Amino acid sequence: MDVTALTEPASIDLSEPELWNVPYDERDAVFAVLRDQQPIHFSPERDFGPMPAGPGYYSLTTMHDVLYASKNPKIFGSSAGATSIADLPPEFLDFFGGMINMDDPKHARQRKIVSAAFTPKMLRQVEDQVQIVAKAVVADIASKGECDFVTDVAARLPLEIICQMMGVPEDKYQYVFERSNVILGAGDPEYVGEIGEDEMVGALLVAGGELAALMEEMAADRKGNPTDDLTSALVNGEVDGETLSQSDLNSFFILLLVAGNETTRNAISHGLVMLTRNPEQRDAWQADFDGLAQTAVEEIVRWASPVIHMRRTLMEDHELSGHQFTKGDKVVLWYSSANRDATAFENPGEFDIRRTNNHHVGFGGPGPHFCLGANLARREITVMFRELFEQVPDIRAVGEPDYLPSNFVNGIKHLRAEFTPTP
């Protein structure tokens, strides 16, 4: 698709699947037209398998409007329908109705219970684990001289960390990985086979059901035999007399897997692509790793915007930036577009690991749903690059990344990398 031909908002339909086959850097030209000419823009929806098209959605493309919606959750709610563009059909709610799709007071209660389980002691343990796993993952490739950076490196760290946090048995990691791929890559034949949209819905439900069954097994075990994992803390913990139901536990597990896995691995993969394309920045970071790690990691997340959008629904009539919304309207917060907004960033199209005042919305905007795993993700990205620079210092991406066609996850499925092998 030639996106440079789309110079008028009227010619832009963000539901056009072909647009999502175009690499992000090129696609931003389309969002730039919207940011400049029609920052709040309407697109129709399409049928999705057995689910008929919804009423369409308004896109928020500027930093100002994305922040406004994030900060006003009573007006821009997350529970009506879902945070995906299509409403979740009721049979999905058991598996995918986690707290990301809730509003207060239910959201606040759940977040409190879950946050109580993320104790400083648990997070310290996780941080130690991140170091151990990252070292081992890089050591596994170090003597080979080349690898598929996504599957051999980037994907392994976040998956193993979440599985370890939750206490998933090691022989089930691959099982969990495959099912979380189906959930986030349902539009891609590589993950679900050549199937139609009707079957895609079935594949999602099967993957969700299988992960829920695994969680039920683990929860039943930890009720009687608590260990120091997160599952034990969640099944045995309570806040203000409240506990999580089995269905809450299942959907939280699935939320952690999908929210924590694909996002972090894509940030790491985009990071390697950008450091390869910008060798002077890579040299600078390698020369002063600790001094630049904090700004470099934020820039990787801004640049990658691993979560492209989240949806909200108008809970009441409301005017924003001159647009009159009506209760029930669907609104999509395009984090990827806000992260390239020239009113928020100097030279937004430049990748700059020294960028300061980098108030990006890669982890969502300020508000009740701000990413629960942001600090863990920052840690994983930092430790992974430190290990790469130490063990395979000349690692570089080779050829074009194989992108995931998706309007939700800015994914890289495969990325060839080469380096001087070390014994």
Ligand code: HEM
């Ligand atoms: C670079 C990596 C990551 C990115 C870009 C990312 C992005 C996001 C975004 C944009 C949201 C906001 C959702 C909304 O406003 O509706 C979010 C929420 C969330 N994230 Fe992350 N995330 C990352 C890593 C993680 C990790 C490692 C975990 C956990 C292990 C995690 C767990 C969650 C959870 C549980 C929520 C829902 C919070 C709520 O609704 O209160 N994320 N994330």
